[in-house]
Amino acid sequence: MYGMGILKGLGVTIRHFFESYAEDIRYSGRRYFGAKSDFSERQGIDTRGVYTVQYPEEKIAVPERFRFVPFLVVNDADHPEAPGEDWCTSCGICSKVCPPQCIWIVRGEDPVTKRPIPQPEAFYIDTDICMNCGYCAEFCPFDAIKMDHDYELASYDRTTYHIHDKARLSKPFSYWMSIAPTTANEEARDRGSWEHSDVVKEKKKAGGAAVAYTPTESPAEVLALLKANAPKPEPEPEAAAASTAVASPVAGEAPAAEAADGEKAARLAKREAALARKRAAKEQSGE
Amino acid sequence: MTDQTLAPVQTGTIENAIEFLKARYPDSVKDDTRSGYSGVVVSKSQLVDVARTLRDELGFDYLSSATAVDYLGVSDHMEMVYHAYRTSGGPPLVFKAQTERSNAEVPSLIDVWPGVDFQEREAWDLFGIRFAGHPNLKRILMWDGFEGHPMRKDWREAYYEEDQKPFESRWPRGYIRRAEELNVYGRNVRYPDDLDLGALKDDSAEESLYSGMGLGVDVSAYETEGIKTDKLVVNLGPHHPSTHGVFRMVVTLDGETVLSLEPVMGYLHRNHEKIGERNAWLHNMPFTDRLDYISSMSNNLGYALAVEDLLASGARYAPPSYRAEAIRVLMVELTRIVNHFWAIGFLLNDLGAFFTPALYAIAEREKILDFFEATAGSRMMCNYMRFQGVAKDLPERIRSTANLLNDRVRDFNTMDYLTEMITERLPRAIDDLDRYLTDSEIVKSRTIGVGYLPPEMAIAYSTAGPLLRASGIPYDVRRAEPYSIYPDLDFDVAVRYNGDIYDRYLIRLDEMRESVRILKQVLPRLEKSQGESIFSGNKAIYMPRVPVGEAYGRVENPKGELGYYVVSEGDPKGPQNPWRYHVRAPSFINLTALGAMCKGHKVADVVAILGSIDIVLGETDR
Ligand code: SF4
Ligand code: SF4
Numbered sequence: 001m002y003g004m005g006i007l008k009g010l011g012v013t014i015r016h017f018f019e020s021y022a023e024d025i026r027y028s029g030r031r032y033f034g035a036k037s038d039f040s041e042r043q044g045i046d047t048r049g050v051y052t053v054q055y056p057e058e059k060i061a062v063p064e065r066f067r068f069v070p071f072l073v074v075n076d077a078d079h080p081e082a083p084g085e086d087w088c089t090s091c092g093i094c095s096k097v098c099p100p101q102c103i104w105i106v107r108g109e110d111p112v113t114k115r116p117i118p119q120p121e122a123f124y125i126d127t128d129i130c131m132n133c134g135y136c137a138e139f140c141p142f143d144a145i146k147m148d149h150d151y152e153l154a155s156y157d158r159t160t161y162h163i164h165d166k167a168r169l170s171k172p173f174s175y176w177m178s179i180a181p182t183t184a185n186e187e188a189r190d191r192g193s194w195e196h197s198d199v200v201k202e203k204k205k206a207g208g209a210a211v212a213y214t215p216t217e218s219p220a221e222v223l224a225l226l227k228a229n230a231p232k233p234e235p236e237p238e239a240a241a242a243s244t245a246v247a248s249p250v251a252g253e254a255p256a257a258e259a260a261d262g263e264k265a266a267r268l269a270k271r272e273a274a275l276a277r278k279r280a281a282k283e284q285s286g287e
Numbered sequence: 288m289t290d291q292t293l294a295p296v297q298t299g300t301i302e303n304a305i306e307f308l309k310a311r312y313p314d315s316v317k318d319d320t321r322s323g324y325s326g327v328v329v330s331k332s333q334l335v336d337v338a339r340t341l342r343d344e345l346g347f348d349y350l351s352s353a354t355a356v357d358y359l360g361v362s363d364h365m366e367m368v369y370h371a372y373r374t375s376g377g378p379p380l381v382f383k384a385q386t387e388r389s390n391a392e393v394p395s396l397i398d399v400w401p402g403v404d405f406q407e408r409e410a411w412d413l414f415g416i417r418f419a420g421h422p423n424l425k426r427i428l429m430w431d432g433f434e435g436h437p438m439r440k441d442w443r444e445a446y447y448e449e450d451q452k453p454f455e456s457r458w459p460r461g462y463i464r465r466a467e468e469l470n471v472y473g474r475n476v477r478y479p480d481d482l483d484l485g486a487l488k489d490d491s492a493e494e495s496l497y498s499g500m501g502l503g504v505d506v507s508a509y510e511t512e513g514i515k516t517d518k519l520v521v522n523l524g525p526h527h528p529s530t531h532g533v534f535r536m537v538v539t540l541d542g543e544t545v546l547s548l549e550p551v552m553g554y555l556h557r558n559h560e561k562i563g564e565r566n567a568w569l570h571n572m573p574f575t576d577r578l579d580y581i582s583s584m585s586n587n588l589g590y591a592l593a594v595e596d597l598l599a600s601g602a603r604y605a606p607p608s609y610r611a612e613a614i615r616v617l618m619v620e621l622t623r624i625v626n627h628f629w630a631i632g633f634l635l636n637d638l639g640a641f642f643t644p645a646l647y648a649i650a651e652r653e654k655i656l657d658f659f660e661a662t663a664g665s666r667m668m669c670n671y672m673r674f675q676g677v678a679k680d681l682p683e684r685i686r687s688t689a690n691l692l693n694d695r696v697r698d699f700n701t702m703d704y705l706t707e708m709i710t711e712r713l714p715r716a717i718d719d720l721d722r723y724l725t726d727s728e729i730v731k732s733r734t735i736g737v738g739y740l741p742p743e744m745a746i747a748y749s750t751a752g753p754l755l756r757a758s759g760i761p762y763d764v765r766r767a768e769p770y771s772i773y774p775d776l777d778f779d780v781a782v783r784y785n786g787d788i789y790d791r792y793l794i795r796l797d798e799m800r801e802s803v804r805i806l807k808q809v810l811p812r813l814e815k816s817q818g819e820s821i822f823s824g825n826k827a828i829y830m831p832r833v834p835v836g837e838a839y840g841r842v843e844n845p846k847g848e849l850g851y852y853v854v855s856e857g858d859p860k861g862p863q864n865p866w867r868y869h870v871r872a873p874s875f876i877n878l879t880a881l882g883a884m885c886k887g888h889k890v891a892d893v894v895a896i897l898g899s900i901d902i903v904l905g906e907t908d909r
Contacts, residue, residue, distance in 0.1 A: 005726030
């Protein structure tokens with residue numbers, strides 16, 4: 001019969017209508033006041049009908065691997081040994097592998113000897129150009145650059161806000177753990193430690209051991225682990241005061257200098273001295 | 288083109304065909320002896336004859352791709368490269384025509400394969416190769432006043448820095464600056480010396496807009512049964528919701544009836560291929576996402592296949608593991624479903640059923656994109672495939688943690704999620720769409736018999752994908768020249784025979800059902816291969832050494848055959864960049880047939896016919 005096809009189609013429409021509303025009524029209260037898992041159920045694979053999310057009041061949770069403009073991992077401000085220290089060694093791999101070439105790095109150098117030291121002097125990402133491909137994070141050998149989940153970057157003036165410098169890029173390790181616990185665990189497992197791979201190497205050379213990897217999803221637990229295993233810190237009053245700023249390194253001697261003798265230790269001491277000189281120079285210049 | 292009949296199906300290997308050609312044209316057909324290259328080099332004078340022999344006597348009836356390469360600094364000539372296939376399946380016969388760089392000219396093959404129309408115009412536009420005999424040789428992607436031919440190796444773009452990435456200025460002394468600081472506004476565009484800019488603004492604008500289209504804007508009155516009507520030229524687009532992007536159709540009308548239609552494109556052109564040649568091999572992967580941005584996963588796969596083909600001739604190459612291949616197939620088949628849902632939804636939009644069907648269609652897409660996001664990190668710009676594998680294994684759980692920005696959490700087991708989606712949700716949604724639309728009298732009356740494309744024309748115009756198969760040609764790269772694990776999988780090539788919009792709609796439903804069938808076979812393979820490696824190379828290598836040679840990697844993309852023609856000159860010391868990186872974009876080539884399909888239909892049908900081709904401008908304009 002002519003028109004049957006249309007009627008059948010309208011049947012589909014009306015079923016969609018009822019399904020959407022039945023589901024919404026079933027979830028309505030719980031959506032706003034219930035446990036968080038209710039919302040996840042509503043977004044799940046076995047729901048029927050159409051649902052919408054009322055952005056910005058509601059936001060869909062992004063999965064762990066979600067990638068947006070990258071950030072740099074630094075130690076937490078209350079890290080027992082090197083608070084605020086960059087994980088980036090300014091090796092330059094991310095800037096080479098970046099397809100649109102939007103990463104600019106000034107490699108750190110010792111103000112006295114002019115030799116490169118493993119810390120970036122400056123680090124910029126032009127977020128207008130970044131295509132969020134994730135290569136920088138994928139190929140960084142030091143797990144130092146990671147893809148962020150913060151997608152709310154709109155601003156009124158691109159010339160002021162859209163080039164992220166090192167201060168803006170730096171985020172503490174605990175933040176990285178909070179957005180991607182699974183990946184952070186996998187990487188720590190591969191490094192064998194919750195610490196930076198260079199620290200692991202140095203401590204080994206110095207005859208000690210870094211804080212071994214134990215699976216956990218809580219950043220606080222990792223910090224506690226680090227603190228428990230840190231060499232007894234000499235109390236330094238300014239250190240506590242200055243530790244609020246995440247990105248600015250705090251003057252505090254790393255413990256490795258007092259380590260065993262031999263060539264390795266000497267090299268280590270040199271590196272530490274260079275880093276310390278650098279920090280001093282920075283402080284003098286009023287940063 | 289109308290006098291052409293289906294070529295007699297010929298069999299025999301490529302070697303036999305080449306022998307045949309060499310015997311027939313002993314002076315003009317030579318083997319391509321460069322290492323890493325294949326096929327034959329044909330002298331210009333007999334190119335058309337050779338092409339005709341190929342088509343009519345050897346059965347290579349389908350010209351997949353025609354593109355140019357500039358060998359400046361290598362052998363200082365230009366080359367047109369053609370890939371011809373048999374629609375009965377099998378590998379390509381590659382033939383090339385060489386020409387000097389100054390006054391480059393090659394005879395046009397448009398009389399043999401009308402499908403080269405746009406591709407030759409592109410080669411003229413970007414490389415400056417003239418095609419003797421082409422009736423409408425003008426720029427296609429760049430604007431008419433453009434100076435130079437940008438794909439030539441000695442042409443430099445406005446923000447030129449270096450020939451190849453990575454750029455020196457980024458590290459170790461990477462003091463940032465913006466590109467525009469180097470190019471003060473207004474100085475970065477060069478106009479030809481003899482171009483009169485004023486002429487583009489004055490009254491002749493109309494004429495320059497349509498010049499060379501062979502339409503004529505003269506409103507010549509002529510009679511139709513007593514009523515006086517005017518021939519009318521109408522622009523559909525570039526800014527029009529029906530054009531699926533920034534795309535223009537110049538239509539000449541007699542009343543409501545289309546007399547002729549010419550597509551105008553290039554509004555989204557960014558010279559993807561030039562960028563690709565500045566890039567290193569790996570750099571191109573995320574750029575391929577931006578071609579057909581609905582199907583980034585399969586774009587990735589095509590590029591990976593092309594480069595793997597080159598890598599395979601070198602040392603230390605290991606093909607991707609079975610798990611990697613299974614994951615690849617999982618991803619591209621899901622992508623096909625996403626794309627076809629999208630295509631059907633928007634075809635209905637074009638027919639005037641605003642957004643209800645489109646919304647139902649893309650509701651399922653959300654679930655698939657959620658999975659992509661959890662696996663690859665992005666919903667559309669997936670950047671997931673790598674040479675010799677994929678970027679990351681499937682996550683154990685599709686999980687979101689609450690953080691500063693998002694206060695909701697989610698947590699599903701990935702395999703459960705996939706199983707539920709593939710065995711329950713997707714088949715249900717496809718049936719739902721079927722019930723909703725297939726019998727609808729409105730859909731039928733708008734689509735049956737409209738936009739007819741006869742099979743011989745579909746082949747001649749080099750159309751691909753659903754467009755070709757809805758015209759009765761069961762040509763599917765997954766079967767014709769199989770890749771990945773498709774030979775292991777049991778599925779049918781969907782085919783419909785009426786060649787109209789309705790069949791193009793139906794064939795997309797068929798293909799989605801076939802995809803679900805494939806996915807159901809992939810699931811147990813994923814379970815079985817759990818724990819297997821997903822990458823067979825060295826993960827830390829970001830500048831792979833790619834051996835010298837050429838390769839053509841092609842995949843059956845949802846929109847048709849997507850091909851990548853890549854050439855490596857393999858500088859052993861310097862950075863590793865493709866010498867040539869060409870994309871055979873199905874949307875672009877399928878549009879060649881649009882004018883012929885629209886002739887004689889009403890204006891309102893033009894929109895539906897365009898919708899039934901399913902184009903995406905990211906890929907058309909590149
Ligand atoms: S790759 Fe990692 S360590 Fe190297 S410069 Fe980039 S962020 Fe720093
Ligand atoms: S995400 Fe990609 S584009 Fe963005 S900075 Fe990293 S490598 Fe560059």
